[in-house]
Amino acid sequence: MLKYIILIGCLWWPWSLFAQTDTVADNKVLQEVVVTATRNEQLQKQIPIAVTVIKKEQLQSMGAMHLDQVLAEQTGLFITSNHGTGVQMQGLEAEYTLILLDGEPLIGRTAGTLDLSRIVVSNIERIEIVKGPVSSLYGSDAMAGVINIITSNKSKKGQTNATARYGSNNTWQLDAGTLIPYEKGSFSLNGNYFDTKGYTIGDAVNPSVFPYHAATGQTRWQHDWNHKWQTIIAGRYFDQRVSGYFDDGGKRVLDNTKESDANASLVLRFKPANQWTHQLRLYYSRYATNEKMEYKDDKRLYDASFFTQQYIKPEYQFDWVMNKTNILTAGAGYIHESLEATRYDERMSFNSGYLFVQENWRPTNAWNVLLGARFDTHNQYPSQISPKMSVSFKINDYLKVLGTVGRGYRAPDFRQLYLHFNNAAVGYSVVGTKLAAEIIRQMQAAGEIKSINYDLDKLSDLNAESSWSYNVGLQSSPGKYTHANVNFFLNRVSNLIDTRAVAQKTNDFSVYSYVNVNSITTYGAEVEINQAITKHWQVAGGYQYLMAIDNELLNKVKSDEVCTVDEHTHQTRVLTRREYFGLFNRSHHAANLKVRYTNPLRGLDANLRLLYRSKYGFVDENGNNVPDKKSEFALRYATVNLAVAKSFIDHRLRFQITADNILNYTDAAHIPTLPGRVYTAAFYLYISTYQIN
């Protein structure tokens, strides 16, 4: 099954690579400047919020091609697949994590999840991850956390790079980029082309991943007109084509999907004085899919669907460094979103406006307090206020305590408000809450409704899902070469939106809509340790313990209302509190161990990553809403990934081999996104041209 490597070449941006690797466990880690947690540039070690930073050099060292591969290796993150590959954070599913590209939200959550595999890694400068809600700055979706993908390169060195990578499953990637800095700014251009033949796990009938190819282009122009005025213009375009198929009634149906994603932004920055910064940001994004299914034989149309979402956001922000102890940030914005899609009656649009304010107060060197709140008003659901407070205290040079309390929310999506779908083949209907009353009354007038189970007029009161979240952590650097972090988290999410049968049709099938019902609680702890052993060796380890609980279901378990069938006696009995495993798709334990060897003098860089995930509930087969039977679980598993690179000619040329999933672990039924062992080989070519001082 495995196709062996033939390789070709890739080239990266070795300047950062080599700058960073002089000392392996550099204390520079904490000198990093981060933006995501506060919306302005601050030293990572100073802010009262833990931010995980993944640097370009780490991305290169892994040899990853797509964002999901990178995030899968981070402590506390799980890759999940539900209409796209997303990431589970602090026990909350993918739709609760906001994904930003250079600070602006990516769109295209067709069914909640934003597909991370459409983001190529090659031109990412760094990734910042903030766990816990940041709705106080970003509004909807930032409930579990925020992942900000930063591509802007501030280097003053002109450079051009090219990469070619080839690997298993007939997968190849070509990538090229150039950065042209000049005295008052810089211009960059990147292009990426990816093609794979897909794969089939084991002897499954159909491929898990069908052949597809994708192209991404990105450009950015930054110009400092004078020391007060700056403009940044950036754009990105992504286009992907998937060629799949399936069989229906013995006939093959071809399934071709086009997906495209465009983003454009304009930033105008005005700094009248050192302590004042005004920013005007204009952002536009369009996401579209177009799926066409036709019979292979006679090209007869089987089904076709499309989905087009547009998003426009003007926003203003100002930062005021009032004095040594206070920084005030405030802003306001407006969002217009629209959607046209199959299963929606007409073009739907959303309007929302928001205000946010944040005060950063540093009364002494040891204390740092961040207070913020955001107010979102929306034309389709109740207004939301999302406050947040973070405090950190530096006990000594080696130890810092951090704590955060905040509210997060996730707005009802288009589906939940406006879907209008009649399944003609089976007979049921699904209607969004804004349309439900009208549509059901029409059906009733037409004699199609037998009974109504809900107060129809209350359906349109659907509220956003919201959470209160608590994080308490410790950051320590007991030695120059040791860093350790601990974080305890608790998220209480209420008003979860779920489908309910709101009416019964005369054909005995139901009409479904969406209501706020359940509440869940997730809690756990995360530990990360990073240790440099010698000049060349570095070891890092991470572990997360997680419990995720459906509160209503837990109450039922406590009052002995949930039953299970005993594995040994085959008799029905009450499920005990201890046996309640928690929500599906959550592992209680996850761990990673990373060992890295770097020797810049010899141009060597090798790393081995071990990732472990304990068993998790996968499906409820017997209808008691809890994972209890053995067959309802996905087994615990481990994967091992290896990457080795050697640089030549003063780091201008680099050759890398990667072997992912060396143990060749597969589980077609539960993890279709995990192919067997995959090899790739790559050439990186890097040309540095000139330096602007």
Added chain:
Amino acid sequence: MKVLNKLTGISAVALALFLTSCSKSDDNSKTQPVVELKTTTVTNLAADTANKGSYTLYSLADNKVIANADSASSKWDIGFKATSIIINGGVSGPGKAVGQVVNGVFNNLTEAPATGYVTDSTSNLTFKSWYSYNATTHIISAVPGKVLIIKTPGGKYAKVEILSYYKDAPTNPDLTAVSRLYKFQYVLQTNGTAKF
């Protein structure tokens, strides 16, 4: 020829079923003759295995299948057709049976509820919530802790628990398992009270 063989096979299996399927666990009834009720387990009861659209009608009192010719009588209590379970009442039969589904452990349920009974209607079979269907594996599982309470046409209370939908009740049935063969257990209180 092949078809004939198949039919012979099926009828042989069916015959065997009727002759052997009902194992009674009535060991206690002789030593404690007063109130101890017997739990009857029925295995591999065919529920329209030939897909003809007809119910297999069952008498709990007699612990046997009632011929479809008697469907319009009060001889049967409960009927099975694929995943559909009917009771002899409402739209399903003339027997005025009523029932409800109670959550709990079969053995621990000592008394049938006093209220809450319904009968079959076109939109709602009384016992429709007994199973769960897995859309990925297409396996039908009995939901643990669903106890079907029925007041039979004879006015007697019975509690019924479905244990399996597959031949010989495998622990983890897969797609090769033969479906529409019920395993269930029941207790019938013959003295007219609601106590089990």
